[in-house]
Amino acid sequence: MGDYLFELDEAIKDISEKYEITNLSMIQKFYQDTYWDRFARLSFFNKLYDEYRYHFLYEIQGLSSQIHFGIASCILFRDKISTETGKPNVYNHRYTFMIESTVHAIYSYWNRVGLVLNTYLKKPKELKRTYFATVVPQLLIDHQELENDKFYKWICNVKVALDELDRNEFAHNNSLIMQNFLPENSERDNFKKLLNMPDVLLSHNKAIVDEIYNLVELVEKLETIIIP
Numbered sequence: 001m002g003d004y005l006f007e008l009d010e011a012i013k014d015i016s017e018k019y020e021i022t023n024l025s026m027i028q029k030f031y032q033d034t035y036w037d038r039f040a041r042l043s044f045f046n047k048l049y050d051e052y053r054y055h056f057l058y059e060i061q062g063l064s065s066q067i068h069f070g071i072a073s074c075i076l077f078r079d080k081i082s083t084e085t086g087k088p089n090v091y092n093h094r095y096t097f098m099i100e101s102t103v104h105a106i107y108s109y110w111n112r113v114g115l116v117l118n119t120y121l122k123k124p125k126e127l128k129r130t131y132f133a134t135v136v137p138q139l140l141i142d143h144q145e146l147e148n149d150k151f152y153k154w155i156c157n158v159k160v161a162l163d164e165l166d167r168n169e170f171a172h173n174n175s176l177i178m179q180n181f182l183p184e185n186s187e188r189d190n191f192k193k194l195l196n197m198p199d200v201l202l203s204h205n206k207a208i209v210d211e212i213y214n215l216v217e218l219v220e221k222l223e224t225i226i227i228p
């Protein structure tokens with residue numbers, strides 16, 4: 001078992017280096033004035049912790065690491081799956097499972113961001129009804145000065161990409177069971193969409209990790225609006 005885990009760790013490390021997959025914990029040490037420090041100084045941070053015991057920074061770092069592992073695992077299994085209609089193999093199961101769990105982690109990450117943005121609404125939504133997809137457009141309704149803000153435009157683009165990810169549609173069309181019945185036509189495109197999923201997930205990871213300071217700038221802008 002020890003040898004297997006060591007080899008898996010090495011394979012994940014090699015894939016991470018080849019595809020330049022990073023996470024929020026990895027990049028934190030490279031900046032003197034980190035996203036962690038800047039977020040922790042803002043009003044939402046203590047508010048979320050005091051009221052709901054949500055430690056935003058630990059949670060997004062944990063989810064980011066989970067996403068990193070999921071993407072690397074998807075790439076590891078991608079070349080091993082069967083693309084013969086009606087004959088999925090054991091790696092098809094591992095591949096689709098890792099994709100679905102990674103997609104879920106990406107949605108969870110942005111819903112944590114939604115909790116932060118919710119604190120800047122004029123009438124914050126109830127905790128159980130707070131979702132990234134509904135908070136982002138409400139921000140502009142409440143704060144029209146964001147209309148031309150480049151960081152607000154950025155997060156709107158993130159929302160569009162997240163909507164297009166459509167986890168329910170993926171799970172329905174690409175589950176292991178459905179792979180037994182994938183018809184060979186232009187719509188299904190012979191597993192090309194399924195095989196492209198790790199690349200799609202990589203683009204979402206970029207928005208989470210490489211573009212973290214866009215989120216920092218947006219929240220700092222919101223801070224100036226509600227605390228002149």
